[in-house]
Amino acid sequence: MAAAIAGDPLFWAGVAVGAVGVGLMAVRSAIAFPALPDPEPPLGEPIAAEDTEIVDVYELEHRPGSVGSLSGFCLAVEAHLKALGLPYKSRLAFSEKFPPRGKAPYIEHFSKGGRMVGVGDSDAINAYLMSVAGTKPGRMLEADSEVTNSGRRGTIWLLKRLTTDRIYFVGMYSAVVPGAWDEGAKSAMPWPIGALFQMYLRRSMLDQCRSAAGGIGRFSFKEAMASIEPDLDVVEEAVARLAGADGFMSGLARPCSSEVSMWAHMVPCIFEAADSDLGRSVQRRPRLCAWLLRVATHLFPERVAAARCVLGE
Numbered sequence: 001m002a003a004a005i006a007g008d009p010l011f012w013a014g015v016a017v018g019a020v021g022v023g024l025m026a027v028r029s030a031i032a033f034p035a036l037p038d039p040e041p042p043l044g045e046p047i048a049a050e051d052t053e054i055v056d057v058y059e060l061e062h063r064p065g066s067v068g069s070l071s072g073f074c075l076a077v078e079a080h081l082k083a084l085g086l087p088y089k090s091r092l093a094f095s096e097k098f099p100p101r102g103k104a105p106y107i108e109h110f111s112k113g114g115r116m117v118g119v120g121d122s123d124a125i126n127a128y129l130m131s132v133a134g135t136k137p138g139r140m141l142e143a144d145s146e147v148t149n150s151g152r153r154g155t156i157w158l159l160k161r162l163t164t165d166r167i168y169f170v171g172m173y174s175a176v177v178p179g180a181w182d183e184g185a186k187s188a189m190p191w192p193i194g195a196l197f198q199m200y201l202r203r204s205m206l207d208q209c210r211s212a213a214g215g216i217g218r219f220s221f222k223e224a225m226a227s228i229e230p231d232l233d234v235v236e237e238a239v240a241r242l243a244g245a246d247g248f249m250s251g252l253a254r255p256c257s258s259e260v261s262m263w264a265h266m267v268p269c270i271f272e273a274a275d276s277d278l279g280r281s282v283q284r285r286p287r288l289c290a291w292l293l294r295v296a297t298h299l300f301p302e303r304v305a306a307a308r309c310v311l312g313e
Helices: 002-006 009-030 072-084 122-133 150-176 180-187 193-211 221-243 257-272 277-283 286-299 301-310
Strands: 052-059 088-092 106-111 116-120
Touching (some): 072 257, 122 257, 150 193, 150 221, 150 257, 277 286
Parallel strands (some): 052 088
Antiparallel strands (some): 052 106, 106 116
16 A cells, blocks of 8 residues: 555655645745844934935835725835825835835835935834924924824824724735735736745735734634724724814824824725725725725825725715
8 A cells, every 4th residue: 555655646746745835834934034224324313305315115016006005004104205295116025125124114215415224114114204304394294293182192093003903904814815915916026936925925914913903813704893893983983073074183284194004004904805894894984984085185186086996985
């Protein structure tokens, strides 16, 4: 019997596939992403807005017809750049450049004199960009500190955390399971690199879903949705109270930084799951949809058609 098994080509094909799988897992475990070096100049001394040549943004791809990057963290950075009026160029992370720490977004801010500041992590990037822009005329974004009502500012901050730490990961989970996000990564890279990176990205995202938001990825999507329905109710009620029928939660003529980050984390996951329980749940909340569309119109008027499609309007 052993001789028969040894002579079976299917047996050896299975062994080969298993060996490749073990090898890929070993490579994945052995990858040590380089630490992000301290930028020069330090973050406390950003390149001035008037001295900016370009900001290169390394992010996950923009799907054709989408509102923006597939990643809410990446879209938040792009939204800050657009609202602050800083010149930038979107580049594909992992294809054009492998970001330090293996995470997107990552920016490289170049001055007209050739200096470069590299910053990783979306919150750190957005804080850096706010310090770069300062009081730049014509910006379409308020700093959180400029929201004069401290209670309003604290509420917006907590809503952002609720969105980025819970609701966003349910949306990501709904997109990862059918492979909506990793197919885009695969198509953007040559074979076999794209196929291998697709496997890595899918595994990485599933790991995030299983560790984030109370291990949301360990439950069925139906169970995950049931757990955030109360969160969506709270978000809609708070948005309606703070923003009213035609304003922003900041209470000012422009959204604030945390408000934009919150918006950026809701839109991509809804877009990727527009025809899912999550998409339909958001679409059943007209006051929340109206605010999402209002912010989209303010930041990216050229993408409003995509936003309307996402929100079912």
